[in-house]
Amino acid sequence: MSSPTIDNDTAAVARDGAANAMNVTIVGAGVAGLTCAHAFAERGARVTILERRAGTGQGCSWYAGGMLAPWCERESAEPLVAELGFESLDYWRREVPDVPKEGSLVLAPPRDLPDLRRFARRTEGFEWVDGAKIAALEPDLEGRFDQGLFFPTEAHLEPRKALAALTAKLVNEHDVTIRYETDADGEVAGQADIVVDCRGLAARDQLADLRGVKGEMLVLFTREIALKRPVRMLHPRIPVYVVPRGDGHFMIGATSIENDERGRVTGRSMLELLSAVYALHPAFGEAEVVEIGADVRPAFPDNLPRIRKRGRTIYVNGFYRHGFLLAPALARRAAAVAFDGAHFPEVMDEDRREW
Amino acid sequence: MDAMNVKPDRVEFYGSAVSSRLLLGTAQYPSPAILSEAIRASGAEIVTVSLRRESGASKAGQSFWSLIRELGVKVLPNTAGCKTVKEAVTTAEMARELFGTPWVKLEVIGEDDTLQPDVFGLVEAARILSRDGFQVFPYTTEDLVVAEKLISAGCEVLMPWGAPIGSGRGLNNPYGLRSLRAHFPGIPLVVDAGIGLPSHAAAAMEMGYDAVLLNTAVAKAGDPVRMARAFAQAIEAGREALLADPMETRDMAAPSTPVMGRAMLGD
Numbered sequence: 164m165s166s167p168t169i170d171n172d173t174a175a176v177a178r179d180g181a182a183n184a185m186n187v188t189i190v191g192a193g194v195a196g197l198t199c200a201h202a203f204a205e206r207g208a209r210v211t212i213l214e215r216r217a218g219t220g221q222g223c224s225w226y227a228g229g230m231l232a233p234w235c236e237r238e239s240a241e242p243l244v245a246e247l248g249f250e251s252l253d254y255w256r257r258e259v260p261d262v263p264k265e266g267s268l269v270l271a272p273p274r275d276l277p278d279l280r281r282f283a284r285r286t287e288g289f290e291w292v293d294g295a296k297i298a299a300l301e302p303d304l305e306g307r308f309d310q311g312l313f314f315p316t317e318a319h320l321e322p323r324k325a326l327a328a329l330t331a332k333l334v335n336e337h338d339v340t341i342r343y344e345t346d347a348d349g350e351v352a353g354q355a356d357i358v359v360d361c362r363g364l365a366a367r368d369q370l371a372d373l374r375g376v377k378g379e380m381l382v383l384f385t386r387e388i389a390l391k392r393p394v395r396m397l398h399p400r401i402p403v404y405v406v407p408r409g410d411g412h413f414m415i416g417a418t419s420i421e422n423d424e425r426g427r428v429t430g431r432s433m434l435e436l437l438s439a440v441y442a443l444h445p446a447f448g449e450a451e452v453v454e455i456g457a458d459v460r461p462a463f464p465d466n467l468p469r470i471r472k473r474g475r476t477i478y479v480n481g482f483y484r485h486g487f488l489l490a491p492a493l494a495r496r497a498a499a500v501a502f503d504g505a506h507f508p509e510v511m512d513e514d515r516r517e518w
Numbered sequence: 519m520d521a522m523n524v525k526p527d528r529v530e531f532y533g534s535a536v537s538s539r540l541l542l543g544t545a546q547y548p549s550p551a552i553l554s555e556a557i558r559a560s561g562a563e564i565v566t567v568s569l570r571r572e573s574g575a576s577k578a579g580q581s582f583w584s585l586i587r588e589l590g591v592k593v594l595p596n597t598a599g600c601k602t603v604k605e606a607v608t609t610a611e612m613a614r615e616l617f618g619t620p621w622v623k624l625e626v627i628g629e630d631d632t633l634q635p636d637v638f639g640l641v642e643a644a645r646i647l648s649r650d651g652f653q654v655f656p657y658t659t660e661d662l663v664v665a666e667k668l669i670s671a672g673c674e675v676l677m678p679w680g681a682p683i684g685s686g687r688g689l690n691n692p693y694g695l696r697s698l699r700a701h702f703p704g705i706p707l708v709v710d711a712g713i714g715l716p717s718h719a720a721a722a723m724e725m726g727y728d729a730v731l732l733n734t735a736v737a738k739a740g741d742p743v744r745m746a747r748a749f750a751q752a753i754e755a756g757r758e759a760l761l762a763d764p765m766e767t768r769d770m771a772a773p774s775t776p777v778m779g780r781a782m783l784g785d
Contacts, residue, residue: 239548284740285740375581400684422582462549464551465549
């Protein structure tokens, strides 16, 4: 797949400095493409992004929760996701505004306390909190829960604002060119030294083991309740999270369905998400439904991300439910692959990971 | 229950014989890769697949289903989460078309908190589906009368619960399960749902059940692959124990070494 000749050429281009900067074309301006653009630009590449839509971050990044919660994800994901997640958490806090580090709160109704104990067994970085501590953290949840887990080192962001800020930074500080409503076909081949394919599920034409996992979400508006941090409600079938977006808005997510159908939101999913969040606080029952949405997350069979290098194309894909949590860490590695000929077995060792 | 065990020890469902007595559900695993490894480790030859969540009206769940098909195991589609006869029948029809199998694990859920079967709807749906050429594996309770009615509706397999779905409580009513086994010596019986530990599965097999169907106990274990292996071993142990004709329990101690003639050693 990767030929030594190309790697040498790549390294030579990198050494030549600004006059002969590496020309990099990034395909796709979701969280993967934008963070890759940033990582390559910071290494001195001349970066052009091709995006088929009219703006950045409008694919499945648009519907993301934006929780930067490596410890919480550790409960159900491989340790690698948490490791990469810590790196990304620092990245977002450093590079874009409004990434509050308020931690995360994990709660369960009394009948599902076994799930809370299980959650606690599977991860670290938390403290058990009682009703009084929960009320101190989130006054509007006072009297509703007796036990919970508080993860003080986690953070969250508003995905759409964060990607808008990153886009502005790329254009203003790094001279990145973004060409909207542009398809990559044909055009890419001639000019770039390196093509970074960040198309998500659309890259299935090249990455046959990619699959779609549908997620549905909604945004509610209410002034009756305020939360400082993401709250997860455990349930054996319908776990749900609420991410405060400020100004009375709350993102409620998300289903996870083995299905690659974009856009269709079912009544059942909304019913389940809403009844779960209603159990968190009845104020959500009176809230206004501002938005419902669905998209398809790209995932490999082990739900772990990959960097694959084929000739002068580098594929960065398979972030599954962890786009914001993984993208910066993968982007930095992708740039190191291009500039230094580096190899990262944890995300590139296809023999171990391909199914 | 052929204790002579001259033929290879296999169980037949609607004329299809399998060696593995573990049927595994495919929901809730951390990833398809882990699911696939767990199925291999379990030795299961039959896996259940839930249609509802994955499908919608379209065939958009294709990539997950093709992952399942590639495992080379028999697929037992289920109607998980269906609450009415009509829903269950429609889902079964979709499953038949999609997987090309007349098999269906029939669930008609009657109660949200315990997910226990609506046995009235179950019998009705079983009758409709059997008449329509389906081979129905009904998820039922240990109730004998319901079991009779399912058999007269055309079911040739019964799948009583051990405990509510996902509860991990094991065999809640051993007496009821024993009496079901005794009443239907010729019908393949599978304990379905409520199994939490390999010892629960072993107990069901020692009781004479033909197989065990489970999902959450493996999928939600910290190491699903290892737990799948543990269940395979327990089910084999329970089955072997049954075929080995276990001793009777008794009230008094019975020395395992004869006292008379014991060698006198030292002191």
